[in-house]
Amino acid sequence: MKRAYVFPGQGAQVIGMGRDLAEAYPSARAVFDEVDEALGERLSALIWEGEIAELTLTQNAQPALMATSIAAVRALEAEGVSAMDAAFVAGHSLGEYSALCAAGAMGLSDTARMLRLRGRAMQDAVPVGEGAMAAVLGLDFDAVTAIAQDAAEGEVCEAANDNDPAQVVISGHKAAVERAAALAKARGAKRAMLLPVSAPFHCALMQPAAEAMAEALKGVQINAPAVPLVANVKAEAVSDPEEIRNLLVAQVTGRVRWRESVAWMAEQGVTQMIEVGAGKALSGMIRRIAKSVDVVAINTAADAKTLAERIGEAHV
Structure with missing residues (x-):
């Protein structure tokens, strides 16, 4: 079976997301610990016990959703299911950073810091209410x-x-x-x-944020992903680190071509897409785009165990 891992974007956040994973898997807990250290604050406390209004602030939601997605990736790895075995990774908007982290193109701490900066830059690009x-x-x-x-x-x-x-x-x-x-x-x-x-994302008004990200990304190590990334603004696979860097900048003002990205992966023979992280929004979209693709959402430890069992049975 040809698989793709897909990662959700802003709007999927809920208080408590990822806590079940962190309690069940030490490697998932370590993700939240590293993100807390990278940001110099206990983002995990906000995610698990905070107020939804504060979590929804763009500068918090973006690294929080990424941390939850990578915790789910680590849970799957603990169950013997690796994202590195996928044909492609893809993410919706900020989810593209989660996808790159999962595929080894960006380190977890760097990814957290870039998303904190991205969230602030996108929020600050346009005065509230405009x-x-x-x-x-x-x-x-x-x-x-x-x-x-x-x-x-x-x-x-x-x-x-x-x-x-x-x-x-x-x-x-x-x-x-x-x-x-x-x-x-x-x-x-x-x-x-x-x-x-809180802001008009993915349009020309985000140009100040794109400029901020261009400057910030200059100082970040980006490796060739172990699994090709289906990029938002191209709707096809890329692996070159400098092209990825440029596309992450273009993505801030560019359109998220999710429908085309999913259709492209299906055309390449992908038959299962695994939504990794909070919520199931992408799963619904995928079902409407590519009806023949099997879609699985991994939110909890039980989800990770169930998928591992399914994959194990398929290999017997």
């Missing part, structure tokens, strides 16, 4: 792109996340995004709703 994002359900990418262009009226309004055949997220100036949401409903969208995010 930007917005909205999810449009029931229209395809081309239709939503046209709506964003028609609604812009000289402001920024772009398709930011092409998530699945009937879910596209738009991002930009708040007034323009509100116009686009209204226009989407008028043009037949099932729903068009503003998202509870």
Whole structure:
């Protein structure tokens, strides 16, 4: 069976995520300890016992979600299932950093520090209240792109996340995004709703954050991943460290081409995708994109054991 590991992005965070893994596997606990040390604070305490409003702050959510994903990777390794045996890794937005860490392209401490910086830079790029994002359900990418262009009226309004055949997220100036949401409903969208995010991610307004990441990533060791990365902005596999570095910068303002990325992996013969970390949002998207692909979400120790048993039985 040809597998891909996929890693969730912002929005999947919940208080308590990863705690079960840390309690069951010393290697998973060590992930949270290392992230705490890298950031100089007990992020793990916020993740497991804090307030959801604080965890949802971009600068906290990004390293927290990555830590939870890598803890799940370590749990799978403890059960004899390695991400290094996958055909590809991929991640949704910040999940791309989790994917690179899982594939050995970036060290865990560096990944945590980059995501803390990325979260702050993205938050600071646009004053609070000036930007917005909205999810449009029931229209395809081309239709939503046209709506964003028609609604812009000289402001920024772009398709930011092409998530699945009937879910596209738009991002930009708040007034323009509100116009686009209204226009989407008028043009037949099932729903068009503003998202509870603190900044307009993956659009031209993030250029200051892209510049900050370009500078920060200059000082980070990036190795060729042991498993090729299907990059958000290319929707195909890359392995060259300098290309990965450049794509991580481009990703800040660029579109998350998730629908195309999943379809590309399916075209390469991937028959199972393992969502590693918090939530099951990607699993739902994958099922709508590539109906023949088996999707498994790994959130808990029980999930890790169940997958290991399934894989072991398949090899008997």
